Amino acid sequence: MSENKNKFFSQTIISWYHQNKRDLPWRDTQNPYKIWLSEIILQQTRVVQGMPYYEKFIENFPTVQQLAAADEQTVLRFWQGLGYYSRARNLHAAAKYISNDLNGIFPKTYSEIKKLKGVGDYTAAAISSFAFDEVQAVVDGNVYRVLSRFFGIEKDITETKNQKEFRELAQNLIDATQPAIYNQAIMEFGALQCVPKSPNCQVCPLQKKCTAFEKKLIEKLPIKGKKTKVTDRFMHYFVFKKREGNKEKVLLRKRGEGDIWQGLYDFFLIEFQHKDKKGFEPLKELEQYLEIENTKLTHESIIFKHQLSHRTLYAKFYTLEIMSNEKQFLYWQTLKAKYDLEEIEWQNLDKIPKPVLISKYLDYLEQHLF
Ligand code: SF4
Structure with missing residues (x-):
């Protein structure tokens, strides 16, 4: 030069x-x-x-x-x-x-x-x-x-x-x-x-x-090599809820070490790398994972699309109400222990760190259900 x-x-x-x-x-x-x-x-x-x-x-x-x-x-x-x-x-x-x-x-x-x-x-x-x-x-x-x-x-x-x-x-x-x-x-x-x-x-x-x-090279420069492929992920979130007096509690999971969301909280998740076939039955799927029955599905959300740098996430949330009978109470305790979930009061959700995707869902609930 x-x-x-x-x-x-x-x-x-x-x-x-x-x-x-x-x-x-x-x-x-x-x-x-x-x-x-x-x-x-x-x-x-x-x-x-x-x-x-x-x-x-x-x-x-x-x-x-x-x-x-x-x-x-x-x-x-x-x-x-x-x-x-x-x-x-x-x-x-x-x-x-x-x-x-x-x-x-x-x-x-x-x-x-x-x-x-x-x-x-x-x-x-x-x-x-x-x-x-x-x-x-x-x-x-x-x-x-x-x-x-x-x-x-x-x-x-x-x-x-x-x-x-x-x-x-x-x-x-x-x-x-x-x-x-x-x-x-x-x-x-x-x-x-x-x-x-x-x-x-x-x-x-x-x-x-x-x-x-x-030399009319403006559109060509800088040269960036191969583009990273963006992959799709299909996420089914299960929001376990239970009532205790006038309080509503929910189970959350803290994302672990090495995770892109390390230290943030989300819900119990079943994730696919392929688009799920029509007629995905959340409760059946859940039964296979958790051996859980007789749970009431109280709400199914819309599908949320969320873009990360190398991934497009499609997420749907299912709210499951855990009843206050003894059997269901046991499920709640088992879920917590088996999947390392934490019990948090619904009204305290805004105080904990969470990915934007989860905040989008909570905002949607606020606008549509409350
Ligand atoms: S804007 Fe950039 S490409 Fe265009 S003349 Fe200036 S330095 Fe060159």
């Missing part, structure tokens, strides 16, 4: 940034805790969606020590709706590590920051440059797109050896006198100007030296 082209690139995006940057709360600070929080929230999440979460976290946990002192359920509940819950668990684990092992002092260098759970190259570069002015170039999806288009790099960005090349190029381009501004500029440029679909190249200040523009 020519020196001139590199210089033109860095200077142009910095001046573009000064005129076009959005006013975002985490840009007004050099506090590493706030920057870290915003970066973790914004991984896989758009700014408009992430902003209220950032504000809620800062309001409830203004310091890393306060985040560390919270229990995991509370952290997950605040995270609810953002998805990729391992981010929240890692955030919490790293806050505890900083609070307990580092005396509450946020690490100050790229390599120390990278030791935090859930922090990779990109996040460590963002925090160390924004908070401590370390010359570490960020490379995220926006950066791959801008660099591959402007320099016309026709290499698959999902391959490790190519990612290394991109990182080296980014490190060559960074303005060492103002690394934080340069990094913010290239990310903002990718988010607002050189956008994935149909960027408006007519108003782009990089256009005269942009290889993708010149």
Whole structure:
């Protein structure tokens, strides 16, 4: 790459940034805790969606020590709706590590920051440059797109050896006198100007030296290799309920380790990888699993469709009322023990962390049944 082209690139995006940057709360600070929080929230999440979460976290946990002192359920509940819950668990684990092992002092260098759970190259570069002015170039999806288009790099960005090349190029381009501004500029440029679909190249200040523009490669770049196949899952949830005086109780399951919903609560589930045949009989199916009889099916929900990154979930919920006779009471106890279910009062459901899919179902019930 020519020196001139590199210089033109860095200077142009910095001046573009000064005129076009959005006013975002985490840009007004050099506090590493706030920057870290915003970066973790914004991984896989758009700014408009992430902003209220950032504000809620800062309001409830203004310091890393306060985040560390919270229990995991509370952290997950605040995270609810953002998805990729391992981010929240890692955030919490790293806050505890900083609070307990580092005396509450946020690490100050790229390599120390990278030791935090859930922090990779990109996040460590963002925090160390924004908070401590370390010359570490960020490379995220926006950066791959801008660099591959402007320099016309026709290499698959999902391959490790190519990612290394991109990182080296980014490190060559960074303005060492103002690394934080340069990094913010290239990310903002990718988010607002050189956008994935149909960027408006007519108003782009990089256009005269942009290889993708010149060679009509804009739609082709960046090259992303094979797309991951999205699979369908068909989920039948059984909501076991019983009445005790004027209280209604329900059985929930805490999702275990290694699960995408680890630490969140849902109901007893029978799941299929294939579309179930017509005439699926929930009670019969349940009998096979649980050897349970004489249970009253009190409600069948609509089918909820929920999109995850690599899966489309179709979920239906069946409410089963467990009667207060002795036999049914025994079923309740057996269910709890056999499937490790927890008994929770219906009115306390909003206090526990749960996947968005479960919240959608509860909202639907509220609108249609209560
Ligand atoms: S000219 Fe178009 S493709 Fe090239 S950097 Fe600008 S917006 Fe991106």
